[in-house]
Amino acid sequence: MGKFNENWQNKLEIDIKGTTSLADIEKATWAPLSEGIQTITPAAAETADTTPYYSGEGFSDVDVTGKAITFAIAGHRLDGDAAQDYIASKFTSVGDTLRTLARWTAPNGDKVQFVATLQAIVPFGGAANVKQTFSFTLAANGKPQAVPATTTPDGGQG
Secondary structure, rough: OOOOOOOHHOEEEEEEEOOOOOHHHHHHHHEEOOOOOEEEEEEEEEEOOHHHHOOOOOOOOOEEEEEEEEEEEEEEOOOHHEEEHHHHOOOOOOHHOOOOOOOOEEOOEEEEEEEEEEEEEEEEOOOOOOEEEEEEEEEEEEEEEOOOOOOOOOOOOO
């Protein structure tokens, strides 16, 4: 694709042990969300203050004062996939048992890690003669932690 990254170069992972503190990130058991996954759509629902001031001559000034970051994930159910099995097992769960750590790695190696809640889990579905569907929403709790990519002495990604 030349100069453009392809979406598959983004890596999204969850902790399948259910760790719920970024302070314990070294204890996480990471499983990629890739096998059977067709689409991942990130969103950042923003809270904005649009206060108009007299100096704006009737026009508003916009300040983003908050965000709710989510990833909508959908594809086909693959039994035996560690990430999908973990998520599907939470279908009837509520409360803190739906929380775990998540990590997104961009194509350049930058990471964003956060405590997440698994929402709207669909462990299977669809017509009788098609592959089972699988979908859920991964919702970030609080401010995510950004970790810039590091480079090794030879100039490669570390």
